[in-house]
Structures are given as structure tokens and as C-alpha cells.
Amino acid sequence: MELRNLTITLTILGVFFLPCVYAENDYSNKQPANIMIQEDFSEYMSSVQEKLRTLWQPPDFMEEGHVRVYFKLNRQGKVVASDIIESSGNDIYDESALDAIKKADPFGEFPEQTLREHIAIKYSFDTVLIEEERMKGYYELAKKYTKSDPLKAIEYLNLAINEVGGEEASCFLYKRRADLKTLLGNTDEAQADYDKYNLFLERARIKRMHLLKHLTETQDSAYLYHYLAFVYEELDDYDNAMRAINKAIEKSDYSNEGNIKRYKKHLEKVCNSVSNQAEKTPPPKLRKRAIIEPSNQE
Numbered sequence: 094m095e096l097r098n099l100t101i102t103l104t105i106l107g108v109f110f111l112p113c114v115y116a117e118n119d120y121s122n123k124q125p126a127n128i129m130i131q132e133d134f135s136e137y138m139s140s141v142q143e144k145l146r147t148l149w150q151p152p153d154f155m156e157e158g159h160v161r162v163y164f165k166l167n168r169q170g171k172v173v174a175s176d177i178i179e180s181s182g183n184d185i186y187d188e189s190a191l192d193a194i195k196k197a198d199p200f201g202e203f204p205e206q207t208l209r210e211h212i213a214i215k216y217s218f219d220t221v222l223i224e225e226e227r228m229k230g231y232y233e234l235a236k237k238y239t240k241s242d243p244l245k246a247i248e249y250l251n252l253a254i255n256e257v258g259g260e261e262a263s264c265f266l267y268k269r270r271a272d273l274k275t276l277l278g279n280t281d282e283a284q285a286d287y288d289k290y291n292l293f294l295e296r297a298r299i300k301r302m303h304l305l306k307h308l309t310e311t312q313d314s315a316y317l318y319h320y321l322a323f324v325y326e327e328l329d330d331y332d333n334a335m336r337a338i339n340k341a342i343e344k345s346d347y348s349n350e351g352n353i354k355r356y357k358k359h360l361e362k363v364c365n366s367v368s369n370q371a372e373k374t375p376p377p378k379l380r381k382r383a384i385i386e387p388s389n390q391e
Contacts, residue, residue, distance in 0.1 A: 136204070137200075140200070148193045155220065159179070161177070162176065162190045162218070163177075166212050167210065171200075172200075184352035185319055190218045191348055192314055192316035228253045231250070231253035234246075235249035235250045250266055264297055267289045267290040268287070271290060274286060298328055299328070302324045302325065305321040314344060315344035315345040318340040322337035334360055335360055338356060
């Protein structure tokens, strides 16, 4: 008898907002029925991958990100359940995966030849902030030598930075190099790297904010408003951060409402802290100007 449910494991690997895709099918049995299932759903799974690849918009503030999700489809390709089964450790990153699934719903009807009523899919979304393979190689070697040979690690970071096409893309590399130089006691050189890191980070945040403002206006999703609130907080723009998170709550559903409300409570604490600090800080003292009385003497 043919089973009515099927679980398929797939993976997306992404770089910034342009993910490339590879897949692996995880079958515990190697029976002929499973081979037939694989053939039946081969094209269907390719279309599922393509939709998610196109619609996924991962946040780019994590050096490396990984989240695994589960979602279940009925014969019409409608999502009837979805959940995070392996968190990235960051609510916004997790929501990006669920948001891609929502946008892709419905995925399309099952192949006519299958008798299955549902399929359950386990999907992995992964990102790295390294586009160029040579840079990635240097970066991995730098991580390898970070503890055992900091000087060699710095050499590899120098090579990785030389491979970077844009300043903002090298932001985290300067931070790593600065940390190593601090460890070695090169405080002046470390400070120069920290200064570059902060400069590039600020530019990246401003670019991200403008991009997200445009995306939220066109896509109007809870995830993007949540992400926008996070970026506004990074820029110390708490009024706009609160507006964005309130909009996220308005657009949210059961799957991400808890994360968004938790973030709003965090923002409210930050805003109160900033407000209290401003009240405690005395206004700057005005310098007394010498008052020159007009002389009656000619």
C-alpha cells in the first residue's frame, strides 16, 4: 500500500539576497516505492526550491546563518502547517524563512500520478556573508589559526580583505582583525581597524534602512517591518523603530506574533532607558559672556 504522507529534506544556501540552491533528498528506505515517489515529485520539488529561492529575503547582519523549517502541503499545494525545527538563534532570521513560505503559498497542485494527500517538507535556509571563493578560503584559514597563531590569522585576514569588492562587505573582517591586533597589543593598529569597521557598519545600516523602507512599502509584511525596526534601533532612531514594530504587530499572525511582541517589549525598555538618561543628564552650561557697559567718558 502506498503511504499517504511523505517527508522530503531540502536545503537552500544563500549569499546576501541572492541565494543559490542545492538539494538533497533524505530517504530512510530504498524501496522501489520510494524511488517512484522521488521521480513523481522531482519536478515539483524543483519548483518548490525555485519559489523559495526567489522569495527568500534573509537579513544580512549575521556572518553565517542557518535555520531549518518544517512545512506541510495538501494536494492543492496549500500550506497547512509550518514551524521552526532548528532555530538560527535570531528571531528575525527565523522569520525570514517562514515569510518566504508564506509568500510562496500556494506551491501548486501535486503531480497527477501521485495518490498522496499531503507532503511534509524539511527545509534548511543558510547564508554566508562571503561571495568570493578565494576570500572564503582565506577567511576559513584565518578562523583556523585564530587561537593557535594570531599572526598567521591576521595574514589570512589581510588576504581576505584584499579580495573584497566593496567596503561594506569587508566590515566584519576588519572587526576580526582588530580583535586579533588588540590581543597582540597593537592598540593603535587595532583602533584604526575598529574605526573602519564602525564607518563601514554605519554605511551598511543606512543602505539597509533605505532598502527595507522600500521593501516594506511594496511587500507590506510583518517580517520586513520587524527587520526595519531592528535597523532603526541600530541607528538610534527609536521613534521610527516603534512605528515599524507596531506595524509589524498589525501585520503579524500566530507564527511570528510572539517574537514581534517580545521585540516590542525590548524596544520599550530601551526607549525608557534612553528617556531616563536624557532626564538625568543636566543641560550644558552656558558660558558667561563679559558684559561691557557703555562708557560715559568720551
